[in-house]
Amino acid sequence: MSYVDDGFYADIVKAFADWQRPELEISDVATRDECRALLEREARLLDDGRFEEWLGLYSKHCVLWVPAAERAGDPRREVTIFFDDRQRLEDRIFRLRTGKAWSQVPPSRTVRMVSNVEVFRAGEKLMVRSNLLLIEFRAGETRSLAAWCAHRLAHGKIDAKQINLLERDQSLRNPSILL
Amino acid sequence: MSTSTFFEHLVHDDRVHRSIYTDPAIFELEMTHIFGGVWCYLAHESQIARPDDYITGKLGLRPIIVLRDSNGTLRALFNRCTHRGARVCRDARGSARTFQCPYHGWTYFNSGKLRGVPWPEGYACDFSDGKYNLAQLPRVESYRGFIFGTLNADAPSLAEYLGPAKKPIDEWLDRNPGGRVLVSEANRLKFKGNWKLAYDNAADGYHVVFSHRSLLETENRHAADPNKGMSFYMGKPDEAPMYVQYFGRGHHFKDKRPNVERRPGALWEIEGAQPGMTAYEKAIREKLGAKALRALDLAASEPVNINIFPNLSILGNHIQVFQPLAVDETESVWHATAIVDEANELEGMAHAVNAIRMRTQESFPNFGEVDDAANFEEIQKGLAACEDEWVYMHRGLGIPGRVQKLADGTLKAPATDEVFMREHMREWQRLMTTRPNIVLAR
Numbered sequence: 001m002s003y004v005d006d007g008f009y010a011d012i013v014k015a016f017a018d019w020q021r022p023e024l025e026i027s028d029v030a031t032r033d034e035c036r037a038l039l040e041r042e043a044r045l046l047d048d049g050r051f052e053e054w055l056g057l058y059s060k061h062c063v064l065w066v067p068a069a070e071r072a073g074d075p076r077r078e079v080t081i082f083f084d085d086r087q088r089l090e091d092r093i094f095r096l097r098t099g100k101a102w103s104q105v106p107p108s109r110t111v112r113m114v115s116n117v118e119v120f121r122a123g124e125k126l127m128v129r130s131n132l133l134l135i136e137f138r139a140g141e142t143r144s145l146a147a148w149c150a151h152r153l154a155h156g157k158i159d160a161k162q163i164n165l166l167e168r169d170q171s172l173r174n175p176s177i178l179l
Numbered sequence: 180m181s182t183s184t185f186f187e188h189l190v191h192d193d194r195v196h197r198s199i200y201t202d203p204a205i206f207e208l209e210m211t212h213i214f215g216g217v218w219c220y221l222a223h224e225s226q227i228a229r230p231d232d233y234i235t236g237k238l239g240l241r242p243i244i245v246l247r248d249s250n251g252t253l254r255a256l257f258n259r260c261t262h263r264g265a266r267v268c269r270d271a272r273g274s275a276r277t278f279q280c281p282y283h284g285w286t287y288f289n290s291g292k293l294r295g296v297p298w299p300e301g302y303a304c305d306f307s308d309g310k311y312n313l314a315q316l317p318r319v320e321s322y323r324g325f326i327f328g329t330l331n332a333d334a335p336s337l338a339e340y341l342g343p344a345k346k347p348i349d350e351w352l353d354r355n356p357g358g359r360v361l362v363s364e365a366n367r368l369k370f371k372g373n374w375k376l377a378y379d380n381a382a383d384g385y386h387v388v389f390s391h392r393s394l395l396e397t398e399n400r401h402a403a404d405p406n407k408g409m410s411f412y413m414g415k416p417d418e419a420p421m422y423v424q425y426f427g428r429g430h431h432f433k434d435k436r437p438n439v440e441r442r443p444g445a446l447w448e449i450e451g452a453q454p455g456m457t458a459y460e461k462a463i464r465e466k467l468g469a470k471a472l473r474a475l476d477l478a479a480s481e482p483v484n485i486n487i488f489p490n491l492s493i494l495g496n497h498i499q500v501f502q503p504l505a506v507d508e509t510e511s512v513w514h515a516t517a518i519v520d521e522a523n524e525l526e527g528m529a530h531a532v533n534a535i536r537m538r539t540q541e542s543f544p545n546f547g548e549v550d551d552a553a554n555f556e557e558i559q560k561g562l563a564a565c566e567d568e569w570v571y572m573h574r575g576l577g578i579p580g581r582v583q584k585l586a587d588g589t590l591k592a593p594a595t596d597e598v599f600m601r602e603h604m605r606e607w608q609r610l611m612t613t614r615p616n617i618v619l620a621r
Binding site: 002004005006008009063068069073075076077078079080081082083084085087088091092094095096098100101102103105139169170171172173174175176 | 271363364365366367368369370371390392393394396397400452453454455456457458459462510511512515517530531533534537538540541545546549550552553554556
């Protein structure tokens with residue numbers, strides 16, 4: 001039973017609109033450092049292919065949203081690059097682990113750099129803005145993907161994440177890694 | 180060697196020469212003979228719904244602006260200033276009555292007619308001469324929302340070009356309320372391979388259980404009875420009721436509907452798990468009662484692939500477009516479609532149907548197409564072995580009774596047959612040896 005329903009969508013669309021407001025910014029160094037450490041841990045687990053541990057950083061009722069349009073819009077009305085709930089993320093990992101996901105056989109090697117971390121208050125939760133530079137090597141070629149990310153954190157877990165790829169409305173070559 | 184003899188050497192009954200996928204000179208000819216010679220899919224009407232709406236794109240490699248002009252007429256203008264050649268429009272989409280070239284300020288109405296140039300007293304010519312208008316495709320037509328265009332003045336009407344393919348297109352549309360759909364964003368992929376690799380794949384029932392093995396295993400990992408998605412390809416797919424059909428002119432059809440029981444809800448039952456499906460299914464059932472199953476089937480993927488040569492594939496709920504970028508690079512855009520329910524046949528539940536339908540449409544590009552694209556790239560790499568010249572597509576060839584010729588002249592064969600590929604290659608060969616009557620309108 002998926003927890004994604006109309007109310008869940010409405011909450012996510014609202015939460016990821018107009019949240020980077022100066023009056024909500026958190027300047028406390030310890031909080032910012034905790035958030036930065038979580039994002040760096042996430043990058044390391046993904047780069048090391050430790051996908052099950054990576055998913056452990058997420059809340060039970062999480063979502064990973066990668067919009068396909070220049071403005072994120074409403075995923076109920078338009079397709080995204082992906083909008084994954086926990087089951088779909090588990091499916092994604094399962095597929096990569098079959099050994100027959102040819103787009104990842106052999107798997108990509110990746111290095112993620114996380115920077116420009118800023119933290120904002122969102123009620124009881126935190127919203128974290130960061131930049132991501134992902135270098136990917138596969139099948140003899142090295143390429144890069146850049147994005148700005150929004151992590152919503154609750155009780156030390158990632159409960160929603162939006163990845164805004166620089167090339168989100170352009171064609172992507174082999175977008176088969178876990179972002 | 181004459182051109183026709185040259186191409187006869189490349190396309191045989193059972194195989195084609197590797198160079199048709201790798202030779203830049205052949206690719207360049209294709210941009211004239213194929214992408215200049217036949218009706219190509221340009222856009223969907225919902226992408227340019229109102230007068231003055233436009234989107235930019237390509238016809239082969241030619242930059243074009245597909246638009247509805249201020250009078251509502253569909254046009255495809257070359258996005259190329261008559262003056263010095265710069266693209267006059269640099270946005271992906273928008274609304275505009277005129278286009279002004281940013282380089283020297285020449286301005287055109289969206290009919291393509293030149294509106295004016297800066298400091299005209301510096302010219303001795305007569306700018307009312309049509310030769311200064313933007314070039315445009317002489318023929319642009321729509322079939323039920325699908326806009327096609329061609330440069331070939333001698334092409335048959337679009338309806339004639341589509342021929343028997345109109346029937347499955349009609350059926351694909353008529354399953355939706357009001358018999359229409361809206362395009363709502365896209366999953367956009369590209370691969371380092373020739374565009375024909377994607378078109379060859381479009382009706383290929385042979386690759387499914389191999390190329391898409393990981394998808395089949397994933398979709399069925401929770402199913403007690405593995406019947407989700409394309410599971411009907413497991414076992415003996417050639418003995419299943421699905422089939423492949425060749426329509427002529429390069430168009431073909433992979434019809435998997437006969438594998439699914441003809442009753443409301445049967446399609447929904449084989450849909451894999453999608454985010455939000457349980458909550459929206461509950462809401463739809465509560466609201467619509469007995470009519471709920473029809474609505475749920477609209478959220479599920481329609482099991483057809485209707486392939487219109489050279490660049491369109493209508494499959495599942497997608498409008499997929501193949502866009503060549505170079506001899507060895509192709510874009511494959513999966514435009515998603517949403518339903519529109521103006522007559523309120525679904526009693527306000529169209530929103531819920533679309534909320535599921537968006538997620539079902541993300542599934543295949545993410546979990547299926549990426550693996551095909553990886554295999555297309557591996558073909559392009561494999562074909563670098565230049566002494567090993569042939570690519571085989573002879574599955575089913577020579578087996579008596581396997582390919583049936585139907586009364587309407589179309590060919591029907593078991594699901595994994597490659598007859599459709601052999602036939603579109605024959606059509607490709609015919610087009611490559613026929614000079615189209617290319618005319619620019621202005």
